[in-house]
Amino acid sequence: MDEAGLVGCHQRWILDAMTTVAVLDVVDTDRNTVLSDDEQTALRDLTVESLRDFHYFTAIRVNGHSVPVKSITHFSAEVKANRLVYDFLVPCRVAATPNKRQQVKVAVFDDSFYTYVAYAAEDEATIDPSQDPLFANREAPASPGDYERFAKAVGVAKFNGKIRVTGNTQIFKIETKVEDAADMAYFHNQIIPQAAVMAFEPK
Amino acid sequence: MIVRRLAVFILILALTFPIAGIGGDSAQAARNPFITSKRADNTPDQQPAVGYPAFLQPAMQKIVTVQFAIRQNMVRLAGDIQQHPFGHAFRMFMLFSLLYGMVHALGPGHGKVYACAYFLNRPGTIKRGLLLSGLTMLIHVLSGTVLILVGALVLKTSGAMTLENASVVLERVSYGLLAGLGVFLAGHTIMQLRAKTIHISDRCMDASDNKSLFVAALAVGIVPCPGAAMILLFSLTLGILPAGLGAMICIAAGMSFTTGLFAILTIVLKQRFLVLAEGNRRLFTAAYTLLALGGAVGITTLGVVLLIGSVL
Numbered sequence: 001m002d003e004a005g006l007v008g009c010h011q012r013w014i015l016d017a018m019t020t021v022a023v024l025d026v027v028d029t030d031r032n033t034v035l036s037d038d039e040q041t042a043l044r045d046l047t048v049e050s051l052r053d054f055h056y057f058t059a060i061r062v063n064g065h066s067v068p069v070k071s072i073t074h075f076s077a078e079v080k081a082n083r084l085v086y087d088f089l090v091p092c093r094v095a096a097t098p099n100k101r102q103q104v105k106v107a108v109f110d111d112s113f114y115t116y117v118a119y120a121a122e123d124e125a126t127i128d129p130s131q132d133p134l135f136a137n138r139e140a141p142a143s144p145g146d147y148e149r150f151a152k153a154v155g156v157a158k159f160n161g162k163i164r165v166t167g168n169t170q171i172f173k174i175e176t177k178v179e180d181a182a183d184m185a186y187f188h189n190q191i192i193p194q195a196a197v198m199a200f201e202p203k
Numbered sequence: 204m205i206v207r208r209l210a211v212f213i214l215i216l217a218l219t220f221p222i223a224g225i226g227g228d229s230a231q232a233a234r235n236p237f238i239t240s241k242r243a244d245n246t247p248d249q250q251p252a253v254g255y256p257a258f259l260q261p262a263m264q265k266i267v268t269v270q271f272a273i274r275q276n277m278v279r280l281a282g283d284i285q286q287h288p289f290g291h292a293f294r295m296f297m298l299f300s301l302l303y304g305m306v307h308a309l310g311p312g313h314g315k316v317y318a319c320a321y322f323l324n325r326p327g328t329i330k331r332g333l334l335l336s337g338l339t340m341l342i343h344v345l346s347g348t349v350l351i352l353v354g355a356l357v358l359k360t361s362g363a364m365t366l367e368n369a370s371v372v373l374e375r376v377s378y379g380l381l382a383g384l385g386v387f388l389a390g391h392t393i394m395q396l397r398a399k400t401i402h403i404s405d406r407c408m409d410a411s412d413n414k415s416l417f418v419a420a421l422a423v424g425i426v427p428c429p430g431a432a433m434i435l436l437f438s439l440t441l442g443i444l445p446a447g448l449g450a451m452i453c454i455a456a457g458m459s460f461t462t463g464l465f466a467i468l469t470i471v472l473k474q475r476f477l478v479l480a481e482g483n484r485r486l487f488t489a490a491y492t493l494l495a496l497g498g499a500v501g502i503t504t505l506g507v508v509l510l511i512g513s514v515l
Contacts, residue, residue: 015237016271017278018437023237025355025363025436046238054236113310114236114429116271150272190263 001167005096006200008073009058009106010166013086019115020084033079044075047086054110057117058090059184059193061105067092096172096202107195111186119178119194121161163196174200235429239367266309270430273303277434277450284443293446300434300450304340304457307430313458314339314423316505317381318466321419323473323498324388325412332466335416337459342424344455346373347432348448355439362439366432371513373425378510380422384415385503391415392495396488422506428458 001007015023024033027043035043048071051057055069075088094102109117132150163176181195277299283292308315318335347366354365391411431454438447473494480487 016275018274018433019235019237021437021440022235022363022433025440026238026361050239051236057236110236112234112236113267114234116267118271187263191267192264 001165001169001172001200003168003171004093005102005172006092006094006104006198007167008089008091008093009060010087010089011058011108014080014120015084015086017082020079020082023084024079033082035077035079040077043077047075047077048072054112056088056090057108057110057115059107059109059186059195060090060092061181061184061195062092062094063103064183096200098202101199101201103197103199105181105184105195105197107181107184107193109186109191109193113187119159119161121159159194163198165198171203172200173203174198234367234370235363235433238363239370266306269306270303270310273299273306274434277303278437281438281441281443281446284446285441288443288445293449296446297449297453300453301457303430303434304454304459305461306457307428307454308340308458308461312426313343313428313462315462315465317419317423317502318462319469320498320501321388321416322466322469323494324392324496324502325415325498327466327470327473329467329470331416332470333459333463335420336463336466337455338417338420339424340455340458340462342420343426343428343458344431344451346425347427347429348435348451350427351432351435351439355436362436363432366427366429370427370429373427375510375513377422377426378506378513380418380425381506382503382510383506384418384422385499385501385506388415389496389499389503392492392499395495396492428454431455 023043023046027039027046028035029039030036051072052070056072058069060067060069069090069092072088072090075086077084077086079085090106092104092106094104096102108119134146134149159178161178163178165174165176176196176198178194178196180192182192184195185192277296280292280296280299283290284296287293307313314336318332318339321335322332350366350369351362354360355362358365431451434450434454435447438444438450476494477487477490480490
């Protein structure tokens with residue numbers, strides 16, 4: 001946020017190992033899993049171009065009205081523990097107005113059904129299948145509660161972390177929460193995403 | 204009584220299609236959004252005129268997460284396979300590949316709608332339903348496998364990008380074949396109706412049925428499966444190619460199972476439906492015409508619409 005209001009929404013994506021391999025297969029020309037300057041540039045161009053049609057997996061509603069995401073800025077990428085990590089800003093300028101509560105709702109999902117997006121708190125940014133107590137246990141019988149047990153243990157359950165607001169926050173009254181956003185349902189209205197909701201107004 | 208039972212079958216058939224067509228009323232599977240410059244469906248903001256039943260919501264939500272969960276397990280197992288190439292982890296990798304195929308085929312693409320539409324038009328048996336789905340999924344996985352391996356091992360370039368680039372061309376070939384197949388099936392049906400040689404018995408199948416089944420499998424399957432391709436690419440990169448190739452077979456088998464269920468459901472329902480109407484010649488002819496032409500017109504329309512969409 002700046003003194004005028006909301007500037008945008010910063011996102012950090014940690015790609016899973018398979019998606020990382022697919023992307024590096026295109027940009028990591030020397031196959032050393034380290035991104036040189038040229039490879040960084042190639043990755044930025046590839047990402048900005050290829051995800052544009054997918055609105056960078058980001059849906060935004062400002063005061064109930066949909067705002068299409070057409071660009072991103074400040075993109076950077078690195079490989080950490082064999083996973084690509086993207087950082088970027090989705091610009092979304094919403095000016096603060098006296099005596100008016102502005103509400104911004106942001107959900108991140110791939111409506112083409114190709115990519116599964118899971119939200120993670122900043123200190124829980126990995127999903128580890130080995131956390132499942134029955135991971136790769138061939139003696140374990142199949143049971144109806146298998147998926148629920150796996151999801152809970154591994155961390156693909158619903159997000160209940162906090163939304164971090166940075167910048168010039170002290171001049172605004174800000175509230176944040178995470179909710180199921182039925183008005184942002186996608187994939188033929190079959191999937192209801194979780195959305196980060198922020199409401200703010202000048203103090 | 205018969206009318207009521209006919210109505211029930213029509214209702215079940217009508218429900219089969221939206222379920223089969225969830226999220227992808229087409230042959231194409233989604234492209235990898237991280238490396239492609241154009242989404243496959245070309246309709247990012249379009250909402251369907253008719254929504255899908257609300258009771259499917261939890262199932263669809265689960266399909267996405269279960270696929271992710273399976274893939275994460277496979278990532279972990281791949282590390283173990285590097286240490287023990289054909290040990291326990293290898294067998295688990297194959298099992299997860301089979302499960303992945305079964306769940307993955309519930310998502311967009313994978314020809315469920317086309318399998319249903321094809322058997323609405325042509326006579327079928329359970330064996331032919333399984334043959335069509337098996338052949339389709341084998342070609343679907345094989346095309347991706349060939350592209351990844353040719354790109355990585357022969358051309359010494361990016362297998363993922365080779366797949367993406369070829370997919371654009373193969374999609375157009377697929378849509379063209381589907382449009383042609385639909386026209387052929389419609390023409391064949393009209394000739395049958397004129398000659399009054401319509402039948403529901405699979406004993407009356409002619410040589411064109413085998414050819415059309417193969418063309419249908421080729422048309423739908425020729426577009427590579429990006430989900431399977433990503434697993435192969437991952438295996439290739441980790442140096443566990445035999446496991447990757449084994450996984451491709453298992454994924455094809457898993458997807459065949461799911462797609463086959465939809466094909467068999469259509470075949471059985473259609474046969475029951477026509478048997479009910481068989482006593483009344485006019486009703487039978489009307490029912491047969493509706494189903495057969497509906498299937499052919501559906502295939503043609505989707506083929507033409509997708510072909511135009513892919514060219515524009």
